[in-house]
Amino acid sequence: MDPVLKAILLSWDWKIEVIIVLALAGTLFSRGWWQLRQRSRRAARRYRRTARSRWRLAVSWRLAAYWGGLLAVALALLSPIDALGQQLFFMHMVQHLLLIMIAPPLLLVANPMPFILWGLPTGLRHKIGGLFSQALHRESGFRRWLRLLTQPGIIWMVWVVSLIGWHDPSMYNLALRFEWVHNAEHLSFFIASMLLWWHLTGAGPRIHKQFGLLGRIALVMSVVPPNMLTGIVLAFATQGYYSYYESVPRLWGFDVLMDQQLGGVIMWVPGSMMYIIAALILIGRFLSQEDRKPQLPESKWASEKAVAAPGLKH
Numbered sequence: 001m002d003p004v005l006k007a008i009l010l011s012w013d014w015k016i017e018v019i020i021v022l023a024l025a026g027t028l029f030s031r032g033w034w035q036l037r038q039r040s041r042r043a044a045r046r047y048r049r050t051a052r053s054r055w056r057l058a059v060s061w062r063l064a065a066y067w068g069g070l071l072a073v074a075l076a077l078l079s080p081i082d083a084l085g086q087q088l089f090f091m092h093m094v095q096h097l098l099l100i101m102i103a104p105p106l107l108l109v110a111n112p113m114p115f116i117l118w119g120l121p122t123g124l125r126h127k128i129g130g131l132f133s134q135a136l137h138r139e140s141g142f143r144r145w146l147r148l149l150t151q152p153g154i155i156w157m158v159w160v161v162s163l164i165g166w167h168d169p170s171m172y173n174l175a176l177r178f179e180w181v182h183n184a185e186h187l188s189f190f191i192a193s194m195l196l197w198w199h200l201t202g203a204g205p206r207i208h209k210q211f212g213l214l215g216r217i218a219l220v221m222s223v224v225p226p227n228m229l230t231g232i233v234l235a236f237a238t239q240g241y242y243s244y245y246e247s248v249p250r251l252w253g254f255d256v257l258m259d260q261q262l263g264g265v266i267m268w269v270p271g272s273m274m275y276i277i278a279a280l281i282l283i284g285r286f287l288s289q290e291d292r293k294p295q296l297p298e299s300k301w302a303s304e305k306a307v308a309a310p311g312l313k314h
Contacts, residue, residue, distance in 0.1 A: 032119030062110040069106030090263035101274040104197040231268025
């Protein structure tokens with residue numbers, strides 16, 4: 001095996017703070033999942049077997065999605081991907097892909113809030129549940145401020161500024177030269193994306209007005225152009241924008257420009273595709289809802305006036 005590749009594959013960065021957070025999140029969710037599963041088994045005895053099997057499949061799928069999200073975070077921050085991101089721009093884009101477009105939807109599609117609450121010890125769960133109920137009460141001032149600050153338009157702006165701002169050459173070089181800036185970059189990417197996918201998945205707590213499927217489709221499609229344009233600019237660049245990579249050893253024959261162009265393609269194609277896939281899923285759900293709408297009785301649409309001028313009310 002190539003000695004450089006061997007060294008890279010062995011360069012796992014066991015960041016204790018990341019491991020503790022991931023272990024705690026995984027333990028609480030899994031414990032809550034188990035608690036709710038046991039309760040559902042007792043309650044499901046009153047229902048048909050098919051209903052029980054569907055519920056178990058849905059809950060098991062949520063558990064797999066949540067752990068998939070945690071694995072994506074671990075790969076981004078602990079695996080050799082993090083070390084390679086210091087040497088190769090395109091590997092840094094892979095890391096961002098995991099933190100922005102893979103981990104957040106997997107974590108939030110599992111609707112983790114109730115599972116994590118049920119994963120807490122009983123006394124602590126009651127206390128924290130009570131605090132959540134007060135803070136998110138319909139008349140709570142905290143809820144009003146939270147709703148105001150997390151409006152879809154504001155979150156969209158935060159996401160776009162975070163994406164484009166950190167890819168500015170000055171900010172990007174600064175992040176690679178100072179670890180605390182690099183950590184702030186990753187944290188801002190992750191938080192902005194979690195807030196965006198919170199709206200898109202409809203995960204709890206649900207404090208905003210009903211955000212329908214058409215609104216979610218529009219929101220997810222609105223993030224495609226800034227992501228795609230940033231990737232295209234990098235993919236078709238004729239010069240290297242990030243001077244940091246000129247000062248580090250080049251691996252596997254990738255010069256600075258080729259490395260940057262490959263990173264732009266990763267951001268442009270697979271990155272944009274994640275949002276397009278999410279939009280297609282939401283469109284499919286919207287169309288299935290339309291199919292389930294009850295049909296109008298024949299008396300409402302088959303009269304002479306209705307047939308002569310369809311869609312008009314008389």
